[in-house]
Amino acid sequence: AELATVLEPRGIILEDVLLKAVTLPALLSHSIELKAQAEQESARMEFVLTKERQEATRKSVEAKGIADFQKIVSEGISPQLLQWKGIEATEKLASSTNSKVVIMGNSKDSLPVILSATNDGHDADQKSAKALQ
Numbered sequence: 001a002e003l004a005t006v007l008e009p010r011g012i013i014l015e016d017v018l019l020k021a022v023t024l025p026a027l028l029s030h031s032i033e034l035k036a037q038a039e040q041e042s043a044r045m046e047f048v049l050t051k052e053r054q055e056a057t058r059k060s061v062e063a064k065g066i067a068d069f070q071k072i073v074s075e076g077i078s079p080q081l082l083q084w085k086g087i088e089a090t091e092k093l094a095s096s097t098n099s100k101v102v103i104m105g106n107s108k109d110s111l112p113v114i115l116s117a118t119n120d121g122h123d124a125d126q127k128s129a130k131a132l133q
Contacts, residue, residue, distance in 0.1 A: 004014040024032070 003017065007014050
């Protein structure tokens with residue numbers, strides 16, 4: 001518009017101007033690049049924050065699920081059930097070929113203690129007994 005007003009009194013009518021290569025000053029070009037980088041960094045940080053919020057939500061849901069499970073399980077466990085499970089485990093251990101000694105607990109509510117003897121000493125005694133024969 002300014003160029004048209006200068007050229008019109010000289011009889012030149014300017015309809016359109018096409019600029020092909022515009023070179024900005026280095027300082028302005030650098031400022032534009034810095035602004036673009038800052039906008040990209042801001043967008044990246046927003047993405048990271050969104051991702052972290054989603055992860056926090058996931059962990060919260062997982063923790064609630066675990067707490068609900070533990071509540072359900074703890075409500076279903078009674079001292080009688082625990083004692084029954086202890087008796088079942090004792091029976092399995094007593095019938096195992098690895099169990100050697102079963103010692104009963106010293107009170108009516110305690111479960112038996114099961115000890116397993118090692119073969120280290122017995123093997124040596126058996127070998128020395130065979131050697132004497």
